[in-house]
Amino acid sequence: LYQLTIEEGTPFHALHAAKKFIIPDNDHAADLYALTQEITSAHGLPAYEISNHARPGAESRHNLTYWRYGEYVGVGPGAHGRFVENGRRTVTIAERMPETWANLVEAKGHGVTGGEILTRSEEADEFLLMGLRLAEGIDLSRYETFSGRGLSSARLSMLQGEGLVAPIGNSRLRATAAGMIVLDAVVADLAR
Numbered sequence: 392l393y394q395l396t397i398e399e400g401t402p403f404h405a406l407h408a409a410k411k412f413i414i415p416d417n418d419h420a421a422d423l424y425a426l427t428q429e430i431t432s433a434h435g436l437p438a439y440e441i442s443n444h445a446r447p448g449a450e451s452r453h454n455l456t457y458w459r460y461g462e463y464v465g466v467g468p469g470a471h472g473r474f475v476e477n478g479r480r481t482v483t484i485a486e487r488m489p490e491t492w493a494n495l496v497e498a499k500g501h502g503v504t505g506g507e508i509l510t511r512s513e514e515a516d517e518f519l520l521m522g523l524r525l526a527e528g529i530d531l532s533r534y535e536t537f538s539g540r541g542l543s544s545a546r547l548s549m550l551q552g553e554g555l556v557a558p559i560g561n562s563r564l565r566a567t568a569a570g571m572i573v574l575d576a577v578v579a580d581l582a583r
Contacts, residue, residue, distance in 0.1 A: 392427055393442050394420055421572045428568065441524040441571050458525050460518045460533075468492040468502065480509045480517075511539060516582045523556075523578055528565025542581055550577060 397403050397414060406412035415423060428438055436444040440458050443451065456463055465472030465485055469492075472483040484505040486492040492502040509517070515538035522529035535541050542564070550556045555570035555577050570577050 392431075392444065394424070424572060425568075437526070438571075439526050441574060455525075458521050460521050470502075480514050482506050482509060511537060514538075516578075519578050519582055523564075523566045523570075523574060523581075526565065528559055528563045531562055531564055543583070546580055546583065550580065556581075 395403070395414065397407050403412055407414060414420075431438065431444040435446055437447070438444050439450045440454065443454060445451065455461075460473075462474040463472055464474060465483055468485060468489045469487040470485045472481075472485075474481055474483075483503045485502040486495055486504045495502045495504070515534060518534055518537050519529065522534075531541065547556065547564070550570070551558075553569075554567055555573065556564055557567050559565055566574055566577055
């Protein structure tokens with residue numbers, strides 16, 4: 392379940408700018424998110440990820456690959472891929488326009504138009520961003536592998552004190568329900 396994001400250049404953006412389409416403010420959006428979690432959980436569909444719900448054991452393996460920061464190849468117009476090559480995570484980006492993508496595939500054998508090799512810091516940040524979306528949280532030793540350091544104990548203590556993150560045993564960290572609502576800020580604070 393996702394909340395609508397208004398993108399510039401879309402009909403929704405024009406309607407919103409003309410005050411004909413009103414989106415909820417952050418407080419109302421947070422209330423709607425909390426209500427959604429309550430309803431889905433009550434019907435046997437707990438959140439296994441910030442915006443994905445399933446009966447236990449029926450979680451999307453495909454989506455879990457992304458959130459667990461696994462490797463995947465992006466195939467098709469606009470697809471993104473992430474895979475490890477020579478010990479470094481490589482990002483690929485395919486052409487967005489279907490006809491142009493098809494022409495590239497005919498000419499070059501693929502539709503990839505961009506990409507980069509991530510720095511260790513970028514890998515660590517992405518790992519936090521993706522993994523803390525999950526109810527299972529992140530493996531702290533895997534974060535250390537990406538970043539070359541552990542998370543700041545001072546920042547962890549502060550965020551735990553605010554009820555935004557919680558340890559799972561000695562090896563994992565997860566965002567709490569309150570932390571999920573402000574997850575971007577939690578990740579930004581931990582990534583410093």
